[in-house]
Amino acid sequence: MKLGRYGWLLCLSLIAVVAIQIPRPTVHADSPLVIISELAWAGSSLSSQDEWIELRNVGSTDVDISNWSLTKDTGSESAMVTIPLETVLPSGAFFVISNYDNVESVINIEPDLVDNAVTLSNSKLLIRLYDADGLLQDTAGDGGVPPAGNNTSKSSMERDIDLLGWHDAAIAVNLDPAVSDLATPGAENSSISLPPTVSTVTPVTGIAGEQLVIEEINGDNFDIDGVVIKLVQNERELVANDVSIASSTLIDNAVFDIEITDTGVWSIEVTNPDGQSGYLGSAITISEPEPEWDLNPLVRLNELYPRPGTSSSDEFIELINLSDKTVILDGWELDDEVGSGSARFKLDGFSLPARGYLTFYKTQSKITLNDSGDEVHLFLPTGDELDIVVYESAPKAQSWAKNTSNWEWTTTPTANGNNIFTQPEIQESEIDEEEEDLQIEPRINLLPIGSVVITELYPDPLEGEQEFIELLNISSKSVSLEGVFIEDAGGKRYKFMSGTLNPDQRLVIYRDTSGIALNNTGGEEISLLNPDGTVISKLSYPDKAPISAAFIRLDNNQGTWVSVSTPGTKNPTDLIEIEREVGAWVDSTQEENSLPVTGIPGFSRLGLLFWILLVIISGYSIHERANHKNS
Helix, strand or coil: CCCCHHHHHHHHHHHHHHHHHCCCCCCCCCCCCEEEEEECCCCCCCCCCCCEEEEEECCCCCEECCCCEEEEECCCEEEEEECCCCCEECCCCEEEEECCCCCCCCECCCCCEECCCCCCCCCCEEEEEECCCCCEEEEEEEEECCCCCECCCCECEEECCCCCCEEECCCECCECCCCCCEECCCCCCCCCCCCCEEEEEECCEEECCCEEEECEEEEECCCCCCCEEEEEECCEEEECEEEEEEECCEEEEEEEECCCCCCEEEEEEEECCCCCEEEEEEEEEEECCCCCCCCCCCEEEEEEECCCCCCHHHCEEEEEECCCCCEECCCCEEECCCCCCCCCEECCCCEECCCCEEEEEHHHHCCCCCCCCEEEEEECCCCCEEEEEEECCCCCCCEEEEECCEEEEECCCCCCCCCCCCCCCCCHHHHHHHHHHHHHCCCCCCCCCCCEEEEEEECCCCCCCCCEEEEEECCCCCEECCCCEEECCCCCEEEEEECEECCCCEEEEEHHHHCCCCCCCCCEEEEEECCCCCEEEEEEECCCCCCCCEEEECHHHCEEEECCCCCCCCCCCCCCEECCCCCCCCCCCCCCCCCCCEEEECCCHHHHHHHHHHHHHHHHHHHHHHHHHHC
């Protein structure tokens, strides 16, 4: 590739910019590690001028420090000491530069260099060490109060073993025995122990009443000879036993006996034998044990009485137990429209006898059933929805009751008893009015509620497969699907323009046909609706859809996830369930082929706006290309 004149100029400019950004080193890349290891800035008990500086070669080779220099800075940098020629500092050796010789100083060894220019500030300490080429090798202090050392006890300022910080000298080496000063000129610095640190803990949760076994505590400076580990919550402490220390950075076992009252958030503390501690706040959460809920899946909504002919206090919701054992309802909940309407009613303290009924009146549940239409939900203690019932406008003095597989209005409410289905008497004048209405208004195709049910949803298919919704005609008559539509939780619709569904016949509607995408997360609700909006059937899942799993309807309108989809054929009776167990029997139906359908997918307003914009952009692009071609 060839670059023009401007191309080369651009490249050179970029190279120049990058070069400017590269930081210049202030120290040789291969410079030896000669450091400032100790300073007696406080003087000594003999004289405040008895000050000295110690250098040390911490590298692995000898270093020629001839013409190396030290400067001080108390507002501006000035020269202080230059090391004489032919001065070599062996590996690991010390070099002491003192203001006094060993006769006048508390130091009882001969300093390597005596220079009365050695003066160290007690309040503005900043010492720099330069090599013979003038490159900075080390610093001590930052121009403020010295980071370590003590003027009262005459303790020197020593470098930490990791070379990152400073500490007070804790012992006396190479000093006159008569003095109480603390310093180590020409010798190893004081040995100090660092406090432990705690960075992570595994696990981070526990259950009250059980042992909490800590598998890992990661950190640093753990004393391998033994530590004390505590859980701390305000004034309370729990001490671990069976502590195992793998290394100074890992504790690989600690056991706590948790009492039933020890719930909440706890911090963890590790203490070394010298009393120094490391602390990690809010490290572990202790929770109460999960109660042993009764999750019997054969409890169902059985009857609703929204609009009594007497007082609104007579509204009720009735449950039925289809199993052969009593169900303890602790943790169960009833609700009307989720997220609005009445507050959830908790069923704690109630039980439902085997094959029996339990009725909750409005005065007890505080749930108000709307005359204009409402829905009632039954929730398991796990939060999963077990059953839902929806009704439209409620006739006066009639209850909405379960009749085998369908729900119907009846003029005979039967709280705590078998449902009885009776219809209001129709007067002859009312029949005439109905016939006149039929002559005036066009006939609308309305399917009986529950005559066609949603039997299977397939939200997250394998590669090469499609999402689908499956319907089944469970009635004894053929039904027309004209005008009927499917709707998802987000309001996306697909309307049937034609089609007939025979008894026991299944219909599979794939995503390519309906345009409806089933949610993989957050749950989904699919409704089959009449042209007037009444609900024929619903099927919903509240949780995440497992990959390649189908959500099928079981008997009594309950549902479960199964590992194999069965489009166009009856759902499996030998269930291989996943996620949770909610049933053991599927209503038997005859196998039928899928019925071809015709229909039109609905569009949301946002989707329609997107397509309009796409058409405008495409038209503009074609127009521009045509102009370009003509020019």
